[in-house]
Amino acid sequence: MSNVYAWGTGIARRAASGAILDVFFPCPVLRPAPELAAELLQRFPRGTSETTATALQELLAHLPETLATSLAPLTDSRTTLLTVLLTEDGPITDTAEAYLKLHLLSHRLTPPNSQNLDGIFAALPTVAWTSEGPVLAEELSGCLLRARLEGRHLDVHSVDKFPRMVNYVVPPGVRIADASRVRLGAYLGDGTTVMHEGQVNFNSGTLGPNMVEGRISQGVILGADTDLGGGASTMGTLSGGGTIKVSLGRNCLIGANAGTGIPLGDRCTIEAGLYITASTPVTLIDETGEVVRVVKARELAGGSDMLFVRNGRTGQVECRTNRRAIALNEALHANN
Ligand SMILES: CC(C)(COP(=O)(O)OP(=O)(O)OC[C@H]1O[C@@H](n2cnc3c(N)ncnc32)[C@H](O)[C@@H]1OP(=O)(O)O)[C@@H](O)C(=O)NCCC(=O)NCCS
Numbered sequence: 001m002s003n004v005y006a007w008g009t010g011i012a013r014r015a016a017s018g019a020i021l022d023v024f025f026p027c028p029v030l031r032p033a034p035e036l037a038a039e040l041l042q043r044f045p046r047g048t049s050e051t052t053a054t055a056l057q058e059l060l061a062h063l064p065e066t067l068a069t070s071l072a073p074l075t076d077s078r079t080t081l082l083t084v085l086l087t088e089d090g091p092i093t094d095t096a097e098a099y100l101k102l103h104l105l106s107h108r109l110t111p112p113n114s115q116n117l118d119g120i121f122a123a124l125p126t127v128a129w130t131s132e133g134p135v136l137a138e139e140l141s142g143c144l145l146r147a148r149l150e151g152r153h154l155d156v157h158s159v160d161k162f163p164r165m166v167n168y169v170v171p172p173g174v175r176i177a178d179a180s181r182v183r184l185g186a187y188l189g190d191g192t193t194v195m196h197e198g199q200v201n202f203n204s205g206t207l208g209p210n211m212v213e214g215r216i217s218q219g220v221i222l223g224a225d226t227d228l229g230g231g232a233s234t235m236g237t238l239s240g241g242g243t244i245k246v247s248l249g250r251n252c253l254i255g256a257n258a259g260t261g262i263p264l265g266d267r268c269t270i271e272a273g274l275y276i277t278a279s280t281p282v283t284l285i286d287e288t289g290e291v292v293r294v295v296k297a298r299e300l301a302g303g304s305d306m307l308f309v310r311n312g313r314t315g316q317v318e319c320r321t322n323r324r325a326i327a328l329n330e331a332l333h334a335n336n
Contacts, residue, residue, distance in 0.1 A: 004037040005086040006030050008100040009051055012082045015136035021127050022134050023082055023099040024168055030109040044085045048096040051083040091118035098123040102162070102185035102202055106169035112187050112203045112221050113245070120202075124161040131155035134163070162202055173208070186216075189224070197230050214254065223250040229272060233259035244278055244301060262297050265304030269322050274310045276317070282308070285320045 010025035032040065044051070084100045092098045098120050104110045128140040132152075135143050137159055147154035157164070162183040166176060173190035176182055177198070186200040189208020194200060198212035206212060206222045214228035217236030222228065232254040234246045248254070249265040255272030262278055270276060276297050284292040300306060300319060307322040 002031040002034055002037045003087060004032050004040055005089045006100055006104060007032055007037075007040050007083070007085050008103065009081065009083045010096070010099070010103075012080045012096060013134055014078045014080060015125075016078075016139055017136065019125055019136060020080075020082075020095040021125060021136060022163060023084075023096045025084075025100055025103045028100055028103045028107060028109065030104055040085055041087075044083045046085055046087055048082055048084050048094050051081045053081065089116045091116055092120050092123045095123050095125065099184075103169060105185045105187050105203060105205075106165050106171065108171055108187060108189070111207075112205055113219055115203075117203060121161065126159060126161055127163070128159045129157045129163050131157070165200075187221075195230075198228065201236070213256075214259075217246070219245050221247045223248055223252070223266070225250055226252040226254075228254050229256035229258060231257045232270075233275070235259065235261035235277070244298065249304065262301040264306070265302050267304055267322055268306045269308065271307075271309040274308055274317065276308055280317055283311075283316050283318045285318050287321060 006028065008025035008028040010023040012023040013021045015021055082096050084096045086097065086100070092101065101115050101117060101120075104115065105112065126137045127134045128137050130143070132154055140156070140159075144154055157180060162185060164179050165182045165184045165186050166179045168184050171188055171190075173192070174188045175193040177194060177196045181196075181199045182188070182194055183200065183202045185202025187205030188194070188200065189206045189210065191209025192206045193211050195211070195213045197214065199215045200206075200212065201216060201218040204216045204218050204220045206216070207224050209225060210222050211227040212222070213230040214232030215234060216222065216228065217234050219237055220234040226248045228234070234248070234254070237243055237245060244262060246260060247263045248260075249268070251266055252264055252268045254260060254270050255274070257273045258270040259275040260270060262276060276282070278296065278298040280297040281294050282297050282300060283294050286292050305322045307320045309318050309320070310316070311318050
């Protein structure tokens with residue numbers, strides 16, 4: 001067992017005030033092998049430290065070529081080489097640690113909900129992500145003014161704590177129609193397609209293959225061959241009192257504009273437009289079409305083979321056995 005939890009050496013960009021805005025880790029490492037871990041512990045202090053190119057030269061054998069060759073152009077005074085060495089998966093204490101943990105997720109080294117992300121919001125500054133890179137939100141108006149005076153157009157893509165994932169990591173085998181809708185820290189499994197309506201938060205994602213045309217909230221995971229229909233929603237736990245972590249098993253379909261606030265097992269379908277919350281009264285219908293009883297949806301949490309519909313005649317939410325195997329569109333799932 002390695003006595004180092006994670007290691008990353010990356011390129012940090014700083015604000016005019018000196019604050020770290022972001023860090024790009026080309027090759028983060030989770031639980032390095034004991035030999036490398038011992039060497040790292042000898043060379044670097046625990047936590048975040050500035051790294052010289054010389055220190056890195058001695059580690060070249062362990063570094064990806066991309067990082068090794070990128071050492072030369074580090075002449076910009078706002079760019080710093082940083083090393084983060086974490087001996088354990090503790091709460092996040094600074095910006096670089098937060099970026100390392102987000103990279104571990106997007107590189108598929110750690111699945112969602114497996115890391116300690118306490119402190120992440122406090123550690124990440126609010127940044128204006130512009131066509132010329134990150135700018136501290138407070139420094140933006142000065143940058144906009146300077147750009148105009150110099151005849152340049154500065155495009156501001158977002159003002160947020162989290163940048164778009166693809167500017168740091170593009171995991172193999174994924175398609176993302178609108179890059180702005182997938183935050184760094186998203187975990188996208190092989191064969192995942194995120195369409196324009198799809199949205200994936202940090203510490204959430206898909207195990208692949210999946211079709212995502214709806215919102216995957218923080219902490220939510222979709223199993224293989226599960227689809228989120230257009231505008232569908234998975235309920236998060238960050239605000240609004242929802243406390244049950246939602247996850248979906250394999251071969252589920254959350255219909256267009258539908259949603260769920262309870263976790264579901266395998267082969268479950270929610271009718272288009274129907275939102276199941278934990279307290280929704282659900283009428284259980286047996287194979288013969290008879291009413292069995294009415295339960296709160298939370299009692300069905302984690303169950304498999306369920307079909308949820310809002311009865312077109314009575315308006316009641318019903319749960320039937322999902323008899324039909326969901327014929328997912330093979331062409332869509334081919335991810336090409
Ligand atoms: C829920 C849904 C899958 C049901 O489709 P279906 O073809 O009726 O499915 P089934 O035949 O398996 O339905 C099972 C039973 O429930 C009944 N049922 C389905 N929806 C019902 C409703 N709203 N009210 C009452 N009964 C309903 C069916 O009539 C059937 O009953 P039966 O066995 O007595 O004939 C479909 O309406 C749906 O919403 N699909 C989502 C598609 C989607 O949004 N895809 C993403 C696109 S981006």
